[in-house]
Amino acid sequence: MTSVAASAPPLDQSLVRRIRSVVGAEGLFIDPDQLLVYESDALTQYRHPPSAVVLPRTTEEVSLVLALLHAEGRAFVPRGAGTGLSGGALAVGGSVLVGTARMNRILELDSENRRARVQPGVVNSDLTRAALLQGLIYAPDPSSQSACTMGGNVAENSGGPHCLKYGVTNRYVTGLTVVLPDGEVVELGGLEREPEGLDLVGAFVGSEGCFGIAAEIELTLIPESEGVRTLLGIFDSMEQAGRAVTDIMARGLLPAALEIIDSETIRAVEASIFAAGYPTDAGAALVVEVDGVDAALDAEVAIARACCLSAGAREVRIATNAEERLALWRGRKKAFGAMGRLAPDLLVQDATVPRTRLPEVLRQVGEIGRRHGILVANVFHAGDGNLHPNLLFDRRDPDQVKKVEAASKEIMEVCIRAGGTITGEHGVGFDKRAHMPLVCSHEVLRAMARLKEAFDPLGRSNPGKVLPDGYGPRSGAGARGAEVGRGT
Amino acid sequence: MRTLRASADPGAVLSQVRDVLGTDGASLVGASVTARPRSDEETSALLRVARERRWRVLPLGAGIAGWMNGAEPDGRGLDLVLSTLAMSELLEHEPADLMCRVRAGLSLAALQDGVAPAGQWLALDPPGGAGVTVGGIVATGTAGPLQIQYGRPRDQILGLTLVDGEGRILSLGGRVVKNVAGFDLVRLAAGSGGAIGVITEVIFRLYPKPEEDRTLVWSWEKLTEAWDAGRALATLPLPLTAAELIGGRWAPPLDDSGYRVVVRLTGSKVAVERMFEVFMERIGHPLRELKGEKSRTAARVLSEGDGTGPLSFRLHALASRGRALLPPLASLPVERLALHLLSGTFRGTLAQGGGEGARTEAVTALRAPLESVGGTLRLLGSAWGSAWESGTPIGARGRTPEAAEAPTAVGRLRSRIVSGFDPGGILPDAWRDGLVEGAG
């Protein structure tokens, strides 16, 4: 898993000079010790140091830098905060890493039209914090929101616990300024224009850095809810928690969040400094949050509570103030952090299944873990059917690594058989690209390659990601030039 | 660069299509042939023949928005209408997963009837009313008043099947609400207007029907008064289902006089009641309340009467700047007017009989204020063909031949994408805008 692909040579002196003249001395790193910081993202078992790191400050600088790289035939990889969980920001083959750390300005907060225009390096929770001053929020809330960037969110089409009700990133991105891989700047969409024709904004969101760099992002904000209520159901088994989820949805409720934490995770959290007071002998815990018009929420809480109890909950706790709310959430929000205690490495799977198939799929995931002798802890977006089995291991042990790889693949296969897909929000990246044929036909992969080629004809933007080998610009299967007989 | 292709002989087209689909599968309608494939495979076979013969193909559902693609009512200017109407089954409805799978030729009304027994609905109300087909909704990507709560069609699609200009059958997306496995071809297809292929099947996300449905109507003499009050209401921090300003002639129960602010509230009984109280506290102005079935009828009237007739137009500007457009709008011979109070899209239908003169008058009156707010104007309806006017350059998003002649960076990007899916130039964007080189 720690394979290192052949690395590109270091930048030559004249290119270094020209890039520096654009981004300044603090905007370019070429010292190997500095580059090491960027060798992986949050999926730590893969490591590929970049050949250089460039940190532009403006759209114009991004454009100039990409044009320089283009002229030299160098590939690049965009990077936000590096919290990605699929190896998307890995500099495979020693690409030049173009980071957005210095592009962190909120350019406009327009409360009248409920929109914001931001640079891509703005951190998700900073945007919401700023918007809240005007009574608005940016709805998608990845659990990494205090670190991840809006550029990363756009590239991954990120979700979060509250996306059950509010939808994921692509619902909120209304316009983009994109720097194409040759340095050309294009304006896509924008609330000032009527949506019309091909949805290029929609096509760019979720492109995982493979279509160029999002240099400015226009987003829709929504009013903060008048009220919110949170409750926690404690169950003896995962099956019961799954049943409660299905019942709640069947009653016509659309909670803001429905999150499940399994027994392994509960024990990890309770043994850590994040202890949230969940009973350690519980089989599963379910966090339910409802929001909206305040006067209506007590009735919704009553329904959710009844669903939990009839599904077999041994206890339902209802938060009565903000502090209690945070406490109920703590077990969910700190789950990843707490798992760090259990093993040095962790691989999060991200498959999604139709909600009604959750109980049986979870049972099978458990069996797969046991069969391979791998500890699996689940904490996930139950309302969306978006699983997050965390496979815990030690990457220094090649045997464990092999088992984790085998178990991961089996988990994805189980989810696909249940009508699901291999990734709900973390993206394909480097990690899952070999598994794409599990969910996409050859023709669909070729179609994706053609879309990629329209944005990035030479395959310079984040090479080695998303599409399996053999698809993509310059490779036979994705090439379009020959069939059409025209250049672009 | 707009290249005109000579029309194929309709008689020859008809017999070649019948070779693929059988005698029942095609007929001569007006000056062109209409083909009605029954499956993805037949659609694919048909498009392969079209590609070989270089026909200009227009995918069509109920035909309500066919003019958007520059189709003439009598079928001139194209060789083949590919109708989805023979593919109209509701294939699957999984109430517990809030999902359904339908063929593209199914009407919105039939879909709603199919899922209603389970207390669910598809939260879309596109212009054109309940007769529009699923494929038409998805291809045009148009959204009605519900968009402020539920978003646009693209936000309700979990997956779809597209047969592209090469006849390749692409099954995209899936049946789960969250899916980021690969690049988002579903979004590319939604709203593509047939540019990259024919949509044959769609998997939608459904919602539970709200317990309570209530519409509130306030009337004012003057458009500006209604606008100011409407904007104040619409921007309250409440989850409104629709917020529109309408004027002119509308069917009952929206047949009040003057300019009306129409707000729809849905949800649980308590939630709706509470929102209602907030409104009562905020405005003293008299209001009319429509509940339950009446409220649903009002919603239907709003979406059906919405800018699809001949001589209709659509303006778009940031909502906060919309006020500048009101004086010219109030002075035009408008038969019906509807403004989304949050999205800034205004739709209007001019009085019949005005003809070309009314068009010139409308464009003249609106141009200067539109330019001052940076908005766009689109003239719709078969009487006008489908022309664009705008205050700001629309660039390659516009559909005028000029836009294709002087491509911007976005225009080039768009044309690279289109030619990847329609290299033969048989689908509307290619033959209408001359997007695909050598397609003439």
Ligand SMILES: Cc1cc2nc3c(=O)[nH]c(=O)nc-3n(C[C@H](O)[C@H](O)[C@H](O)COP(=O)(O)OP(=O)(O)OC[C@H]3O[C@@H](n4cnc5c(N)ncnc54)[C@H](O)[C@@H]3O)c2cc1C
């Ligand atoms: C503890 C933890 C919890 C998480 N919880 C969630 C969750 O609840 N939901 C969820 O969806 N994800 C979650 N994630 C995953 C991750 O945080 C998201 O994918 C996030 O959007 C990545 O943002 P980033 O700025 O760190 O991007 P990076 O990791 O730096 O990059 C991610 C991808 O985006 C591309 N990219 C970055 N910026 C740009 C740009 N400006 N233009 C074009 N491409 C760009 C990169 O090339 C790369 O392919 C979690 C991660 C962690 C570590």
